[in-house]
Amino acid sequence: MAAKRINRRQFVRISGAAAAVAGTGLDAILSAQRAPAYAQGAKLHLTRWVDFVPAGDEVLAKQMVEAGKALGAEVTLERINANDLQPRITAAVSSGSGPDIFHMLHNWCYLYENSLVDVTDIAEPIGKAQGGFYQPVVDATKVGKAFRAVPHAIVGGQIAYRKSLFAEVGAKEFPKTWQEYREVGKKLKAKGFPIGQTAGHTFGDAPGFWYPYMWSWGGKEVEKDGKTVAINSKETVESIKFATAFWKDACDEGGLAWDDASNNRAFLSGSISATLNGASIYIESLRNPDKYKTDKGEQMKTDILHAGNPAGPKGQFHYHASFHHGIMSYSKNQKLAKEFIKWLHAKERFEPWFLAEKGFSVGATKIWEEHAMWKDDPVMLPYRTAARAFQLFGFAGPPSAKASEAYSKYIVVDMYAKAIQGTSAEDAAKWAEGELKRIYG
Amino acid sequence: MAAREPRSIAGGAGGAAEAASRLTVAPRATARAAWLGQALENERVLGFLLLSPTVVLLGLFIAYPFVKGVWISLTNATVGNPGAFVGLHNFEKVFHDSIFRQATYNTFVYTALATVGKLALGMWLALLLNRHFRAKRLVRASMLLPFIIPTVLSTLAWKWMFDPTFSVLNWSLYHAGIIQTRIGWLTDPTMALMSVVVVNIWRGMPFYAISLLAGLQTVSPELHEAAAIDGANGWQRFWRITWPLVLPVTMVVTLFSVIQTFADFQLVYALTGGGPANSTHLFATYAYQVGIVTGLLGEGAAASLAMFPMLFVIVIIQLWYIRRVEGA
Numbered sequence: 001m002a003a004k005r006i007n008r009r010q011f012v013r014i015s016g017a018a019a020a021v022a023g024t025g026l027d028a029i030l031s032a033q034r035a036p037a038y039a040q041g042a043k044l045h046l047t048r049w050v051d052f053v054p055a056g057d058e059v060l061a062k063q064m065v066e067a068g069k070a071l072g073a074e075v076t077l078e079r080i081n082a083n084d085l086q087p088r089i090t091a092a093v094s095s096g097s098g099p100d101i102f103h104m105l106h107n108w109c110y111l112y113e114n115s116l117v118d119v120t121d122i123a124e125p126i127g128k129a130q131g132g133f134y135q136p137v138v139d140a141t142k143v144g145k146a147f148r149a150v151p152h153a154i155v156g157g158q159i160a161y162r163k164s165l166f167a168e169v170g171a172k173e174f175p176k177t178w179q180e181y182r183e184v185g186k187k188l189k190a191k192g193f194p195i196g197q198t199a200g201h202t203f204g205d206a207p208g209f210w211y212p213y214m215w216s217w218g219g220k221e222v223e224k225d226g227k228t229v230a231i232n233s234k235e236t237v238e239s240i241k242f243a244t245a246f247w248k249d250a251c252d253e254g255g256l257a258w259d260d261a262s263n264n265r266a267f268l269s270g271s272i273s274a275t276l277n278g279a280s281i282y283i284e285s286l287r288n289p290d291k292y293k294t295d296k297g298e299q300m301k302t303d304i305l306h307a308g309n310p311a312g313p314k315g316q317f318h319y320h321a322s323f324h325h326g327i328m329s330y331s332k333n334q335k336l337a338k339e340f341i342k343w344l345h346a347k348e349r350f351e352p353w354f355l356a357e358k359g360f361s362v363g364a365t366k367i368w369e370e371h372a373m374w375k376d377d378p379v380m381l382p383y384r385t386a387a388r389a390f391q392l393f394g395f396a397g398p399p400s401a402k403a404s405e406a407y408s409k410y411i412v413v414d415m416y417a418k419a420i421q422g423t424s425a426e427d428a429a430k431w432a433e434g435e436l437k438r439i440y441g
Numbered sequence: 442m443a444a445r446e447p448r449s450i451a452g453g454a455g456g457a458a459e460a461a462s463r464l465t466v467a468p469r470a471t472a473r474a475a476w477l478g479q480a481l482e483n484e485r486v487l488g489f490l491l492l493s494p495t496v497v498l499l500g501l502f503i504a505y506p507f508v509k510g511v512w513i514s515l516t517n518a519t520v521g522n523p524g525a526f527v528g529l530h531n532f533e534k535v536f537h538d539s540i541f542r543q544a545t546y547n548t549f550v551y552t553a554l555a556t557v558g559k560l561a562l563g564m565w566l567a568l569l570l571n572r573h574f575r576a577k578r579l580v581r582a583s584m585l586l587p588f589i590i591p592t593v594l595s596t597l598a599w600k601w602m603f604d605p606t607f608s609v610l611n612w613s614l615y616h617a618g619i620i621q622t623r624i625g626w627l628t629d630p631t632m633a634l635m636s637v638v639v640v641n642i643w644r645g646m647p648f649y650a651i652s653l654l655a656g657l658q659t660v661s662p663e664l665h666e667a668a669a670i671d672g673a674n675g676w677q678r679f680w681r682i683t684w685p686l687v688l689p690v691t692m693v694v695t696l697f698s699v700i701q702t703f704a705d706f707q708l709v710y711a712l713t714g715g716g717p718a719n720s721t722h723l724f725a726t727y728a729y730q731v732g733i734v735t736g737l738l739g740e741g742a743a744a745s746l747a748m749f750p751m752l753f754v755i756v757i758i759q760l761w762y763i764r765r766v767e768g769a
Contacts, residue, residue, distance in 0.1 A: 083714070087733045090520045094738070111736055115521035201716035254605020256717040257627035266606045329521075408735040409540075410716075417718035421630050431539060438538060 042073040042336050046325075047099040049082035052155075052264070052280035055287075055356040063353070067343055073336055082203050082260070086408065089115075092328065100331040101341070104324040105203065106407060107140040107392050107399040109148040116148040117327040122338050123147035126345045130365035134387045137322045137364045139399050149326035150341050151364035153357075156320045156386035157208045158306040160267060160281045161274035164294065165193050165303075174307035178216070178242060181310040185250025188273045195251050196272030198258035199417040204321050205260050206413045207393065209276045212319045214239055214412060215395060216312025221406060221436060226397025229440050231415070232433035239312070240416060240425035247420045256417055268292045268300060278321075279306065279360045279383055286358070306382040318390045322364065359383045402440050411435045513742040520736030531743035535731075540719050541744055544727040548748070551638055551723060552702045558642040559698060560691070563649025568679075570650065571657045581654070588647040596711040599640045603627045603712070627713055630720035637709050637721050641702060649694055656690035657683065692763045696756065703752050724748040 046064075051057045057079060064075045078099065080088060085103060092098025093115040109116060123141070127133040137151040161174060169187035185195040198206045214220070218235030222228055247253065252272055255263075263275040268284060270293075275281070285292045285301035292300035309318055325344070327337040343349060347367075354363060355373055359380040362368055364387075374384045394403025406412070415432035419425055480486050514531055518524030535541045570581050587595060602610050603626035614620045626636045660683055668678050706725035709715065715722035715730060722730070724744065732741015 086736070087729075090733045090736050090738075093521045112521055199717065201714040252606065253625065254623065254628055256625070257603075257605045257633070257713065259714075262604075262606065269607070271606050405735050405737070409730065414716075414718045417716070421718055421720070434539060438534065 042333055044071075044073050044075045044101070044333055044336055044340055045078065045099040046075065046101045046103075046340075047078045047080060047085070047088060048103040049085060049105075049323075050079045051357075051361075052261075052278060053283050053357050053360045055358075056353055056361065059353045059356040063344065063349055066349075067340055070343060071336060071339055073333075073340075075340065085203075093330070096330045098328065098330070100328060100333050100337045102326050102328060104141070104149040104326040105321060106207075107394070107404050109141050109143050109324070109326065110399060110401040111404040111408075112326070113143045113148055113401070115329050117329050117331070117334055117337075118146040118148070119150050119327060119338065119341070120145075120147045122342050123150045126150060126342065127365055130347060130350075130363065131367035133364050134366065136320075136387075136390050136392055137324070140322050140392055141324050149324035150345060151322060151324050152345060153323045153361040153364055154320050154387045155204070155278040155323065155361050156359075156383040157205075157276055157278065157318060158308060158382045158386060159274055159276050160279070160304055160306055162193070162294070162303050163305045164296075165191070165273040174305070175310050178213075178246065178310045178312050182242075182246045182250050185246070185274070189250050189252075193271075193273035196258075196263045196266045196275045197251055197255050198260070198263060199247075199256050199413060199420060200258050201410050201413070202259040205258075205263060205275075205277060206410065207407055208319050208321060210413050210416050211393060211395075212309055212317035212390075213243070213312070213416075215317040215391070216309065216314055217242070218312070218314040220396045221394055221403065221412065222397040222440060224396050226394065226400055226402070227440055229433055229436045230396070231412075231436055232429045235314070236415075236429050236432075237425045240419045240428050243416050244419045244425065256420060270295055270300070276309065279358070279380060282306070282379060283358050283360055305379060308382060308386075318386065319392075320387055320390045323361070324364075362387055405439050406436060409435070409439075411439075510742050510746060513738055514746050516739045518738040520738060524739055527739070531739045532747065534740060535744045535747060540722065541727060541747070543719050544715075544722040544724055544744075545747075545751075547634060547721060548703060548723045550634065551641070551705070552699060554635075554638045555641040555645065555702050556695060556699055558638065559645045559649050560695060562642060563646045563694075564653055564691075566646065566650035567653035567657055568683075570654050581651075584650055585647045587644050592644060592707050593711050595644065596640060596708050599636075599643075600627075600712055603636055628717060630717065633713055633717060633721050637712055640708055640712060641705065644708065645698060645702070648698065652690060652694040653687060656687035660686045688766050689763065692759065692766060696759045696763070699755055699759065700752065703748065703755070 048060070051060075061077055064077045067073075067075045082105065085105065086108070088098070089102055089108075089112060092102070093112065104112070104116075120142075123133075124147070127138075133151050134154065137154065141147050141149045141151050159174070165188060166172075166174070166184065169184055169191065171184045175181040175184050181195075188194060197209050199210070200206055214236060217239035219233060219239050220230050220236075223230050247255075252266065258266075263272065263277055264281050264284065266272045267275055267277075267281045282301065282304045285299070285304060289299045289301055294300055294303050309316055325341050327334055327341070331337055350363065350368075351371075354361070354368060354371065358377075359373070360383075362383060369384055374381060392399045392403070393407045394400055397403070411432055415428045418431060419428040423431070481490075513524075515526055515528060516524035517527045517530070566584065570577070570584065574580075602608060605623070605625065605628055608623070608626060610626065611620065611623045614624070625632055627633045664682050665678050668682055673681065704725055705723060706729065709721055709723055709726045710729065713721040715726045719727075724747065728741050728745035730741075731737050731744055735741075
């Protein structure tokens with residue numbers, strides 16, 4: 001094949017663009033108005049979860065096309081069930097090939113540390129430019145001194161509840177404690193509208209409910225040293241006893257087999273009166289106002305409010321699912337992947353996605369708390385600042401690969417599920433202790 | 442075997458040069474063909490040549506993964522970390538794991554109940570299909586549907602039928618006045634295990650039915666006629682004539698089925714994910730949970746390989762029994 005000749009003008013233009021790229025990065029690429037030379041013909045593969053807010057995925061799909069033009073690369077967005085992300089990551093790492101960028105959830109960075117590229121050089125400027133990351137997402141992604149993924153968003157967990165049903169049983173405001181929640185739930189269940197919560201093997205809602213529930217009673221997986229297993233405590237046993245009674249008195253007992261989508265369906269069909277969830281239930285009711293109606297024929301969206309978790313003896317605790325973008329060490333396009341993440345996480349690109357998410361996903365950085373969007377809908381306000389206070393799996397120890405392992409094996413969730421199924425509280429705690437000792441030992 | 446005449450390379454009407462070329466090529470080609478012919482006459486060489494593609498395929502896709510799996514199970518490999526040799530530590534770890542012990546129990550219960558269920562219903566179905574009735578071929582073909590439909594797809598339909606909130610089974614039973622409260626198909630630990638057994642029976646029964654039907658069709662009707670003349674009733678004819686004659690086929694079908702059921706994965710993975718509280722975990726789903734989801738490759742491989750000796754013993758017993766039946 002004959003080499004393509006370029007004239008002097010073309011040479012000056014291309015070398016100018018390349019110099020700009022080398023000198024100032026993405027801004028220079030954009031001002032040069034042509035793709036960086038290194039990325040010509042390159043391909044980038046991003047694998048993320050299937051968002052519970054479809055509008056968010058639609059915005060991302062459009063942005064992939066824009067990214068392709070801006071970076072001079074073909075960017076592919078693959079979306080898979082969140083429960084299938086970990087198996088895909090394992091398969092990709094083991095075979096040394098697969099997506100360049102994976103959606104990392106929770107504190108998975110600790111589990112996949114060796115297979116993730118150090119992205120401190122892009123994570124820190126992104127955080128700095130947007131008011132700083134929330135501390136828990138830093139803890140989730142910064143392994144040792146290096147960011148192993150760039151925090152992108154947080155899906156806040158709040159309890160969505162039917163205000164009319166709660167009012168009918170005398171609860172003018174949302175219960176402040178677990179005890180109050182149980183009493184209200186008992187009346188609601190008697191009316192045929194139980195509280196719905198999963199205790200099944202599913203990635204988000206199950207750990208999102210049971211970990212903070214345990215913390216609020218004073219239960220913890222390990223001591224601060226991150227090694228000494230501490231789950232079999234008086235506090236944990238008390239929490240289990242209460243949970244079994246709460247489940248029987250107030251909850252939809254089918255929740256043992258629910259996945260992350262089951263409570264959404266149950267709520268929107270009018271089968272349950274409350275559930276801990278991201279804001280996807282409310283956002284779906286806004287999207288299809290005439291599809292989801294209350295038993296009185298009113299639009300479901302007019303009957304939904306959100307509230308934080310009730311408090312236990314040790315206070316109110318939350319867990320919010322954090323989502324990050326991690327570049328795989330086997331990727332041959334690591335430099336391009338970094339440019340892409342910088343591009344995607346920039347304010348101009350994050351904002352349209354943030355608006356489409358309507359508060360289901362909030363920023364991993366603090367600046368987004370101040371966005372004008374929050375003035376639009378007071379029902380969503382509890383999500384605005386939700387990310388300010390939450391802690392990670394493995395509490396009271398630091399986040400670690402061991403904590404991720406315990407999460408992936410559903411030890412805490414199954415401890416409560418076993419008790420709900422009839423195992424005594426003491427035996428359930430003892431079982432969890434044995435499993436955690438195998439992990440942390 | 443006679444050596445074949447060498448074919449002209451150029452073909453068509455050749456000139457003097459072409460003729461000369463043919464003269465020089467022909468003796469060499471003839472010698473080669475003769476040597477090849479002689480080599481292929483040797484049964485050992487021929488056998489080796491015919492077997493080698495199969496050996497390569499088995500080596501690549503069966504032996505290599507198996508040996509690799511054994512090696513990984515002896516290391517502390519995790520995702521992204523090749524690990525170091527740890528001997529039998531992973532096996533020791535999984536044998537002390539209560540979830541693994543539960544998965545072991547579940548696997549034996551699941552395999553035993555599903556195999557008996559598939560055999561009983563498959564035989565019953567085969568006996569029905571062996572009769573003459575209208576649209577016999579259509580019914581026989583349609584019986585294969587559960588076996589043909591991708592398992593994940595049919596399992597999703599079952600998942601909907603067993604849904605804790607929207608179960609069509611509960612709805613039907615409730616409106617028929619049979620139940621007053623919902624049945625926890627997938628929430629109660631025992632019911633959940635029974636539910637996955639039922640779905641396995643539904644999926645595997647056609648395999649038994651069609652295989653046993655093939656066996657039944659080899660049974661001569663004259664034997665039944667003679668027995669009927671001698672006064673044997675339906676049950677006696679089945680037990681004294683049909684069953685002994687289809688027993689070898691039944692044993693082979695059962696052997697395949699036990700292997701498949703023991704190592705089943707996708708049905709349980711799609712229906713329950715091993716939950717609730719691990720009450721439906723099988724060897725394969727637990728090994729997947731540990732090795733692939735959690736990334737503990739060494740431990741996952743050990744959990745997976747732990748089923749091998751158990752399955753091996755079961756298969757040996759069955760093969761011994763098949764030989765005994767066939768020899769009798």
